Amino acid sequence: MQDGSQISIDPNTNKVTRNAEGVSSPLWDGVHSLDNGAVIIVRNGVVIKDVAIIEAQREQERDRLNAACMQLVRKVCGEHNECGDQPACDPARQLLAMEREELNESWAGMVLESSTHCLEGLGNEAFFKSCERSSGEKTPCEKLQLKVCGNQNQCSERESCGAASQLVVMEKQDKFSVPGGFTYATAQCRDLLAKQNDFFELCE
Incomplete structure (x- = not known):
């Protein structure tokens, strides 16, 4: 540590001990800076989490929130605007425009009000319904399903066809909840x- 003492952390219990001049004692509760630049938080003598990890988790959550409006537009209007004429598409786009304005005016790390509304919209199927129209381009999982199940579903009895079909369902469920739709x-x-x-294997 910066005062010259050494600390050791029990890998099983996360209990942290301070060693100074040959004397071992529990490290006091609080935030501590280590010689290597890392910062640890100690509570009741136990390391709870590295501050860098906590901040990374917070940043990830902010990114998730601040990508919500783009996800909502893709969900409602379609990947390629297939459902651009749907009633909920314009409100979703307006929220996206608001989000971009707020991003320009906000300080780094701020959770935006528009993003919060969009996150709620992603879970609202009553008004912000998912676009069911397809652009005609198959997703990777749909291509896999076609490969193993066959054009006429002639290999539907195969275990691999069932697995491919499950992947299609997972892909559809997750594509609006991740930036870029890459699940x-x-x-x-x-x-x-x-x-x-x-x-x-290819269905023949």
Whole structure:
């Protein structure tokens, strides 16, 4: 530590001990700066979390909130504006415009009011209904489903077809909750399409 003492943290209990001049004692509660620049928080003699981790989690939450309006527009209006004529599309776009204005005027890290409204809108299917129209372009998981289940669903009995269909459902559920619509399921399907896989074989 900065006062020259050493600390040790029990990996099992997270209890932290201060060693100074050969004497060991529990480290007092509070925020402590270490020689390596890290900052730890101690409560009841236990390290609760690294401040950098806490700040990273807060930043991630702010990013999630401040991307909410773009997600809402994509949800309601469609990935390629397929549902641009829907009643909820204009309000979603207005919220997006408000969010951008607020971003320009706000200080870094501030959670925006418009973003909060958009986050609520993402969960509101009564007014902000999901666009069901397709641009015709298949998603990676839909391509995988087509590959393993067949054009006429002739391989629907395969276990791999069921798995591919589950990935399609996961992709649809998650695509409006992540920036860019690039979900974990999407990434998995892309990998499975790119590599030879004995389980997800082509339906012939």
